[in-house]
Ligand code: ASN
């Protein structure tokens with residue numbers, strides 16, 4: 484079978500108009516990217532299993548931006564996998580989720596009315612439901628980055644998905660999902676510190692989570708307390724999401740890309756941010772070098788301080804900011 488890389492164009496439900504690297508077989512184009520570990524996208528055709536159907540196309544123009552065109556969600560998924568690949572490669576030098584050069588595949592149109600998306604280590608694949616009424620796919624870019632980052636966590640620290648380590652696992656996915664969104668910097672999805680702001684999972688236009696002040700969702704923790712490990716991991720993550728926002732942007736009020744943030748500190752301090760790029764480097768090094776499956780919030784403070792010392796020096800402003808941001812979320 485002949486294969487050659489081609490440049491397609493697509494319009495996703497959420498990513499807007501993008502270019503995609505596709506594969507020309509000699510007779511058709513496949514939604515398969517041999518420049519990024521061979522990652523491809525299949526449709527599960529509203530079933531919950533099976534091999535699915537590889538997306539192919541005769542003119543290399545994919546989707547039309549509407550969820551009613553089944554290819555549009557596939558464009559989002561394939562673009563999300565590409566952007567996640569590029570983010571990890573170009574930000575951290577990581578060559579795929581397992582750092583082995585192999586791309587993960589994506590499955591769209593999972594089941595019916597399925598309002599979730601998930602990563603699976605066993606299939607080494609990413610799956611997206613079609614959401615409420617089967618018309619609201621969960622294929623926004625921060626969701627893609629979040630879910631595939633669960634694969635990175637599983638292949639690095641291996642943070643257990645319960646208790647405080649579970650909150651750190653979830654926060655890692657929110658942090659790097661947000662990192663993917665900023666990396667891609669799409670016109671159709673201006674980057675922010677909100678999670679799932681485009682999928683409208685609440686039905687009222689609000690995001691799923693807020694990193695500047697996690698409690699804005701009504702459930703997440705803004706700061707550490709002794710009971711935080713009993714919360715669902717999607718709420719105990721708030722402590723680390725808040726840490727990451729404070730470390731990146733600092734405390735107080737700020738408007739970025741038209742979104743207003745107001746990040747409080749639990750100890751009345753003022754935190755000065757070091758910028759998102761450095762904050763991402765600190766988190767990735769902490770995750771990939773120092774955290775283990777049982778790391779808790781106190782351990783995350785230690786791990787990120789070690790990472791910051793490695794990257795910027797123990798006496799650096801960056802290391803001081805890491806300490807200050809943890810103290811501001813009551814991790815001392
Ligand atoms: N979408 C969810 C998440 O990644 C799936 C899950 O509950 N693990 O957090």
Ligand code: ZN
Nearest residue numbers: 629633653656
């Ligand atoms: Zn998650």
